[in-house]
Amino acid sequence: MAVRHLLVTGGSGYIGTALVEAALAGGTAVTVLGRHDLAARRRRRQIRWGLGEPVPDAAFATDGDFPAVDAIVHLAHDWTDDREDEANGNIAGTGLLLEAARRHGARLVFASSVSAWSGALNRYGRIKYRIEGMLRGPGETAARIGMVYGGPARAQWGMLCRITGLGPLLPMLETARPVQPIHLDDLCSGLLRLAAREAGGRAVWGLAASRPIPFGAVLAAIARHRHGKRLIVIDIPLGAALAAVTLAAKIPGLPRIDRERVLGLAGLPVIDTADSLAELGLTLRSLEDGLGPTPAEDRRALLNEGWALLRYVLGREPPAWATRRYVRALAAEGRTRPLPLAAAVRRWPPLLRALEPLEDSPLTQRLYLATLIAEAGPAASMVFHDHAGRPLPALLASLAATAAIEALCLPLRLLAGLGRR
Amino acid sequence: MTESDVIVVGSGPAGTCAAWPLVEAGLTVTMVDAGITRPPPPPVERPSLMEMRRLNDPRWLLGAGLEAVRSVGDASPKLRTAAARGFDAGFLSANRIETRGFRAIGALAPGGLSTVWGAIACGLTAEEFAHWPAAAVAAMPESYRRVAARVGLAGDAGDARRLGIDCGAPLLAPLPLSPAAALLAARARRAGDAGMAIGRPVSAVLTEARDGRRACVLCRGCMWGCPVGAVWSSADELPALLAHANFRLRSGLVVEAVEPAAGGWMLRCRDAGSGRTENLRAPRVVLAAGPLPTTRLALAAAGRFDEWRPLVNTPAVGFALVVPSQLGRPLAECGYGNAQLAFRLDGGRGFGLIYDGDVMAAADLMARMPLSRPGAAALTRALEPALMLGLLYLPGSLSANRVRIESAADGARLVIEGAVAAALPAARRAAVRALAAGFRRLGAWLLPGSARPLEPGAEIHTGATLPMGDATSEGGEVAGCPGLFVADAACLPDIPAKHHTLTVMANADRIGQRMVAGI
Numbered sequence: 001m002a003v004r005h006l007l008v009t010g011g012s013g014y015i016g017t018a019l020v021e022a023a024l025a026g027g028t029a030v031t032v033l034g035r036h037d038l039a040a041r042r043r044r045r046q047i048r049w050g051l052g053e054p055v056p057d058a059a060f061a062t063d064g065d066f067p068a069v070d071a072i073v074h075l076a077h078d079w080t081d082d083r084e085d086e087a088n089g090n091i092a093g094t095g096l097l098l099e100a101a102r103r104h105g106a107r108l109v110f111a112s113s114v115s116a117w118s119g120a121l122n123r124y125g126r127i128k129y130r131i132e133g134m135l136r137g138p139g140e141t142a143a144r145i146g147m148v149y150g151g152p153a154r155a156q157w158g159m160l161c162r163i164t165g166l167g168p169l170l171p172m173l174e175t176a177r178p179v180q181p182i183h184l185d186d187l188c189s190g191l192l193r194l195a196a197r198e199a200g201g202r203a204v205w206g207l208a209a210s211r212p213i214p215f216g217a218v219l220a221a222i223a224r225h226r227h228g229k230r231l232i233v234i235d236i237p238l239g240a241a242l243a244a245v246t247l248a249a250k251i252p253g254l255p256r257i258d259r260e261r262v263l264g265l266a267g268l269p270v271i272d273t274a275d276s277l278a279e280l281g282l283t284l285r286s287l288e289d290g291l292g293p294t295p296a297e298d299r300r301a302l303l304n305e306g307w308a309l310l311r312y313v314l315g316r317e318p319p320a321w322a323t324r325r326y327v328r329a330l331a332a333e334g335r336t337r338p339l340p341l342a343a344a345v346r347r348w349p350p351l352l353r354a355l356e357p358l359e360d361s362p363l364t365q366r367l368y369l370a371t372l373i374a375e376a377g378p379a380a381s382m383v384f385h386d387h388a389g390r391p392l393p394a395l396l397a398s399l400a401a402t403a404a405i406e407a408l409c410l411p412l413r414l415l416a417g418l419g420r421r
Numbered sequence: 422m423t424e425s426d427v428i429v430v431g432s433g434p435a436g437t438c439a440a441w442p443l444v445e446a447g448l449t450v451t452m453v454d455a456g457i458t459r460p461p462p463p464p465v466e467r468p469s470l471m472e473m474r475r476l477n478d479p480r481w482l483l484g485a486g487l488e489a490v491r492s493v494g495d496a497s498p499k500l501r502t503a504a505a506r507g508f509d510a511g512f513l514s515a516n517r518i519e520t521r522g523f524r525a526i527g528a529l530a531p532g533g534l535s536t537v538w539g540a541i542a543c544g545l546t547a548e549e550f551a552h553w554p555a556a557a558v559a560a561m562p563e564s565y566r567r568v569a570a571r572v573g574l575a576g577d578a579g580d581a582r583r584l585g586i587d588c589g590a591p592l593l594a595p596l597p598l599s600p601a602a603a604l605l606a607a608r609a610r611r612a613g614d615a616g617m618a619i620g621r622p623v624s625a626v627l628t629e630a631r632d633g634r635r636a637c638v639l640c641r642g643c644m645w646g647c648p649v650g651a652v653w654s655s656a657d658e659l660p661a662l663l664a665h666a667n668f669r670l671r672s673g674l675v676v677e678a679v680e681p682a683a684g685g686w687m688l689r690c691r692d693a694g695s696g697r698t699e700n701l702r703a704p705r706v707v708l709a710a711g712p713l714p715t716t717r718l719a720l721a722a723a724g725r726f727d728e729w730r731p732l733v734n735t736p737a738v739g740f741a742l743v744v745p746s747q748l749g750r751p752l753a754e755c756g757y758g759n760a761q762l763a764f765r766l767d768g769g770r771g772f773g774l775i776y777d778g779d780v781m782a783a784a785d786l787m788a789r790m791p792l793s794r795p796g797a798a799a800l801t802r803a804l805e806p807a808l809m810l811g812l813l814y815l816p817g818s819l820s821a822n823r824v825r826i827e828s829a830a831d832g833a834r835l836v837i838e839g840a841v842a843a844a845l846p847a848a849r850r851a852a853v854r855a856l857a858a859g860f861r862r863l864g865a866w867l868l869p870g871s872a873r874p875l876e877p878g879a880e881i882h883t884g885a886t887l888p889m890g891d892a893t894s895e896g897g898e899v900a901g902c903p904g905l906f907v908a909d910a911a912c913l914p915d916i917p918a919k920h921h922t923l924t925v926m927a928n929a930d931r932i933g934q935r936m937v938a939g940i
Contacts, residue, residue, distance in 0.1 A: 329490035371784035376479035384783040389751035402799040
């Protein structure tokens, strides 16, 4: 059954933003319930609402672009509420939402978590489990979502991207804990399929990789793909981590670490999702496929790489055509991935003079292409060629200066080469 | 069904030269060629090289499809600057060639590699004809003349004789020399030829307009293709051949196998585009597909599987010279952009060419300098007016490659194993020393560390797999396969150090003439 009008709570968050886009792209009208204002957009409207408040009737109002609401995807979650009973804003708020859904005959998909179980170590898992128990009506389902990654670096995914980029070593707890990742786009596709399902069938669905991966391996893979580096993940025992959390909370000036998050990871169970995924007809991309940057991100990084290499080769700002042609020439050779150039080199390309590989390498080959392209414009006509000629003393002086700089750079280039090895 | 008297496989220099006498004798000739469209030559209005560099229009040097922005390794930079992307792609797989330690280069394009060649046209000396069948040697001068008359060769007869490349045919006026080359040539005339002869090469380039082709406009842009058709390509001959009613061209057909059939030979062909198969028959077939594809077809037709045979190539060395007296001079605005001078080392130790450094892509020069890119740019800029780049070719006897065909499910496969003779390193060192001394005498210095051997095969001077007098007869007929002829470099008895294209063309013409006489 097609969803013609979807109501989304938490629609401006990490998952919500992507879900709304995916729904709109599929021709579904979307009403976002949330606290943040969204820019006006065709077939998408926003109703101001906070979790715990009654759902305004306006959310269900129909007009030209907005037919009756078929389904609700409930993503919103309040992390700040530390009550464990019915008074918890998440439980009470979901109750109000369920009431409205039942009143308007809309299906509801609740975004739960693989950590949802009665004995979960953290409050988040226990609250999610309790809410699942509230879904009793037909057309009310919960999706137990795994570790979401991919897309813009926000939320937990953004934090993982940040910490894996910090240094060569990363101390982390529970590195052997099996986790079940799911790419943001696969998750949105799964949630939309659930929203479109007729009432009946299972009440709880698993949206997570059916084959778990050790958490440490996920971190290393993120470092490899996002930062182009080898990350060594060092395991910290849970007890030590919890002690550190307690200590950090007592010593002023130290960063606060959320005990909830630490316990969430420690108590993470593995759930069987293979049947859910098969029933939804959903094939999840592999972590390796999903971690790679999007084609648009690759293109931006390649344009930047082209600019940096051309800037370096020419010793001056390259023309825009040269940068575009750099990317096109690589694409014609089937190469669409940027090199892992250091951020400093991307910002200040002359640094390459002290880092340029002496041996043949992918960077040497790209520098060759950049030189070929640079050569086709008038700037290179002056940098690479001396059409008019010059007096011998000036020529010899310039050669001596070049030799001196090269001699200075050579040891640095050798060192950089050893470092790469 | 017999479709024609003769089928010629390949439209390169050997194929067109073998076809001419057959067509002129009134035989019906079908030329089968794997290529479909010739890589388009640059437009006539293309500016000179120096203007292309100064203009803010990158299309001229990079190509509209960025053909010139890729790496071709050791092989001729013209494979990227003057040919379409993919020009040399598909050659190995279409011809089922497997290589180990050997760079096999070819093109599935009308005119073959002659659309990107350096147009050097050498005749052989009596010593170099030593292993040829006597009847062939006797007929070669006339064939050289016939080919030269059609192609148009520019050069200086005196220099050609000193260099041992004179083919005996009349020459057009020589191409002008660049300032650095003129200086070396003048000094060589004064100093004499002790140890090394140096002079103007003979080039298949028009210095006067004829047959609808224009004379060289001296734009120095040869590396990026000739915009006026002054540099000869066998693709230029196809329209003239097609003007004859008894000549047909079947484009886009890859010949997969040649098999004996009633009354002659059957060619199993596959359409390069659609993959559709088609059989062609003729009483006589001339293989001129390039030495490697020809070898595969001929050996398979003769049933000579799993038999190693020598494959000769001329080991090559790239090097750079500096003519100090040219340092600081302005760059030449106009001139010829291919090889300026040829040199011959005494005792048949080697033959080579030198080019102006500034007609090459600076990126190629810079890529060979062990400096950072800005350092290499500064050095290029400083040395360019005085820089000359050379290629030295050593005799084919110093190569030790071997080749054989193996049967596979999808037909015969040609396996090439690259190797060099034990004597090569010493011979190469001696030849480099000799050329360094020869040029030093003329005031040109070999840049230290610049002499670098090319990967075997990258110089594209290969052949002699089916030498006349052994695997083929004096008339190019494959032993045991009456009516099947080889007309390209595969049938040369050996590969001399010098450029052999003109000799291959003359020999193909001779083989064509002999076939006519036989019929």
